[in-house]
Amino acid sequence: MFSIRFTVITLFLLQLAVHAYGGMEHFRILPEPQSVEIMKGKGLHYNDLSFIVNRSGEDYPVLGTMLGSLPHKERNGKGVYLSLSEKEVPQSPEGYVLQVSEKGVFITSSGQAGLFYGCQTLEQLMEDSRDFGLQIPALKITDYPDIAYRAVHLDTKHHLDRMEYYYRMVDKLARYKVNAIIWELEDKFEYSSHPEIASPNAISKQEMQAFCRYARERNIEISPLVQGLGHASFILKHHWELRENPESDWEFCPSNPKTYEFLYDLYQDAIEAMPYGKYLHIGGDEITAIGIDKRCKETGKTAFELQMHWLKQVCDYAKSHGRTPIFWDDMPLKFAGLWPQILGDETESELDKSWNTEKLDQAIELFPKECIYMRWNYGDATKPAHKRLLKWYKEKGLPVMAATAASAGDSPFMPREYTKANYIKGFSQLVVENDLQGILATAWDDGSPHLETVFRGYIAQGEFGWNPDGRTVEEFAEAHGQREFGLEAGKGKTDFIQELEKAFFFFDGALVESGRRNPAWGTTHFKLIELPDKTHPGQWTQKYQKRIEQAEKEQLRFEQIRRELTEARQEALRNRYTLDIYEQNNHLQNYPVRLLLALRDLDKAAGEENRLKALDHLETVCNDFYAMRRELEAVYSRTRFMEQPDGYIPDMNHHNHLSAKSNNSDWLYLYEKPMVEKILSYIGEKY
Structure with missing residues (x-):
């Protein structure tokens, strides 16, 4: 009886000690680091830190609120020390090692991006220390991303937010280690070559350049998405002469030389407005009526051949202007008759009987090799047919990027299912397994949900793009509540x-x-x-x-x-x-x-x-x-x-x-x- 009572008392005292000294179970770093080791010795409280110095001789990374308030000069007390090194750090330039002891905090990386992310992690540790009265334990974090390109999609086709809100958005994305935005511009950008396209409240080229510079300072690269062959209503409602179908403003005619002159003008404007991006997303999805006008019929080409002809032309333009083109890949799959299977639930044994890539194999020479094929799947990307398709791309040597969804347009007010976090996690795991070019979390404006309701999906992309196998979706939801609102995780505060x-x-x-x-x-x-x-x-x-x-x-x-x-x-x-x-x-x-x-x-x-x-x-x-x-x-x-x-x-x-x-x-x-x-x-x- 005595031994049982002693054990209970001992456990209780240990729990008190853990809380007093800041056990890591009370901290929620988001995204979850790859490795956290609790070390011997004492840690420190957030307010023990009295300065931050950069020993690398480089500029300081952009700092968060708490670190940004510290002087950049050694003084009495404990400090934060930043340094660049090639030794004993992750190979990724975004990776870092963060060590906490009673002497201070030491962040080391091989690149400036790693120092930036190490500081973001420290900011979160300090935040939890302050919010919950915890001591940050002595620890060593070794961290790096599993996916190098972790992007979110900003779609402003039907609405526009205030510019200052986009700046705040970048700050938040950077906090969660998202490092890219693909911005679908449509008519919310002032194209200097064709000003008639722009909405009266469109963003100017100079405004966009300043915004991209701000994002770049926070390790976020912004690339444009200028819709091309289809989804062209924002252009063709003004320019009927470029339509494939006079009754529809949806598609360009791919056989009209002026189509390309016009698109190239828009591409040039977008590239100049977003000068630090490496991609040009040219759209190309959901085509319904190519090949019906006189010009197209006279070519003798099929609708699929016309589309791939368009793709070759615009890819050549992008490449000649220093950009890697990205293309939605659904139209080739529809041409090959694979689309129903990609969206379906066939088992491996059923696919053995029905899977047929013969049409794709025969048309492989029409696929530009310098293009990245964006494989979009806004549901469960881990189904057998989808995994087979990724294998086909790999066998053919075609580069692929994943597109999941933070908001798939299914509601005008709230994305569903943990803000799509399950699907984001599953596709992120496939990106790592198949060594894809990166991942994009789309957020379509079809129903224009407020970005505040989409952000949990964006943050999920930060979480699972960095570490797909770290947390469960339920654990992520709890960590999100702690990070975003200061509501202690594990108590269902954001259910x-x-x-x-x-x-x-x-x-x-x-x-x-x-x-x-x-x-x-x-x-x-x-x-x-x-x-x-x-x-x-x-x-x-x-x-x-x-x-x-x-x-x-x-x-x-x-x-x-x-x-x-x-x-x-x-x-x-x-x-x-x-x-x-x-x-x-x-x-x-x-x-x-x-x-x-x-x-x-x-x-x-x-x-x-x-x-x-x-x-x-x-x-x-x-x-x-x-x-x-x-x-x-x-x-x-x-x-x-x-x-x-x-x-x-x-x-x-x-x-x-x-x-x-x-x-x-x-x-x-x-x-x-x-x-x-x-x-x-x-x-x-x-x-």
Whole structure:
């Protein structure tokens, strides 16, 4: 009995000691380092550090808030020492060794990027030491990225954020060791060669150059994506003469020499605006109508041959201007009949019978060797067919880059499934296994989600692009909450994000009988649900019973999210704006629930007095829509422009993207706004 009691007391004292001296289980470095060794001896607290010096003789890397406040001169106390060395450090120029002891902190790397990332890691250690009253233990971190090129995608085709917000975005991406951005410009950039293309609020070349310089100082390389053969509405809505199909602004004609003259002008402008990037992404995906006009037919080439002819021309241009071209690879796969299999779930044994690359093999000479083929898969990239395709590319000696998704356009408000972190992790592992050229986390603007809701996916790319086998997705979600908000990991403090992701599934179609607003597949015509008939009380409730039952469950989910968000806002140490965005999204997703439950109450009200009370409540809920909209847009507009500027010409839009449905913000409430109008009209007519 004594020995048991002694053991319990001993364990308790050990736990107290670990907390007092800052055991690493309370620290969350993101991305997770490759190796952390706890050393003998004492560590230090964040406020023990009184200076930082760079012994390499080079410029200091850009420092975070805490390190940046330290003087660059030795003084009394403990310091941070930076040095460059080729010995006993990772081979990667982004790798570093960070050592903490009671004497101070020593960061060593073979390159400036490694010193920068070592300082980012130290900043996080200091942050946790400050936030949770912990001592940083004596330790040695040996760290380096498993993937050299770790990019995120910025798509501004349908909206533009304020320029200062993009600067803050770069600071955050650098903090999590993302080292590249591929920016899909469309009409949000002032092309000096063709100014008619630019939106009135477009970013100037000089502004973009300054922004790229700022990013470069933080080890982030920015390269342009200028859509080419297809996705060309931003150009062809102005230049009908370059269209393949006069009725569509989607595709250029690849047989028209002026197509290339025009694209080369745009490429030159983009390269000059983003002078430090090594890539030129030329798009080339989702082509539907090549080969139908007279010029193309006269060539005698197939649609696939015409596309590959275009690809060869633009790749030659990129190469001659010092850029490596990147091309979305889906059209060759559709030509070869492999697309259904790439998206499917066939097993290895099933693929043995059906897998056929004969068409691709025969066309291999049409594939430019200087081009990087961007293999995009926004779901589970580890399925057998997809892995076979990567093997085919490797066998043919074609360079490949991965494209996963931080937001795949499946919701206008919230990316789903841990902000796609599972898929990001899986594809990152394949990049390492197959020695691919890098990875890009796309964030399509089809539904224009606020970047604050996408950032967890971007940060997941930082996490798993650096160390794909480090954390589980659930562990990452906890680490994200600690790093972003100062909410101690392991306590489920950000579980509300997962619940909010789930809530939007019901929101998507809660108010319609038919229709689709999922921006990944394009919007369709819709039919709103019926309204109660007071001459047949209870009939409406019976008809929509399952929907109402789900609405009741969603109301409980809303209350849970609201409670957890309130607690997070109270405890958060930073990034409260992100929580503001989540809060507004929570109110929005709950709005159809409130309407449904108010309609249920009206339908079930017995007696004239109760019916009038229910009617009054329904009218109040309808009028609440306008207050909710004002508040949401006030919060959103702190960082983004909520309307297209005067004079903006909308696309014909081949894909009918949700966020292109209106030049103002009406598209955000595609079903909610007309439903409110329908109910208010119904109240006026029936009551």
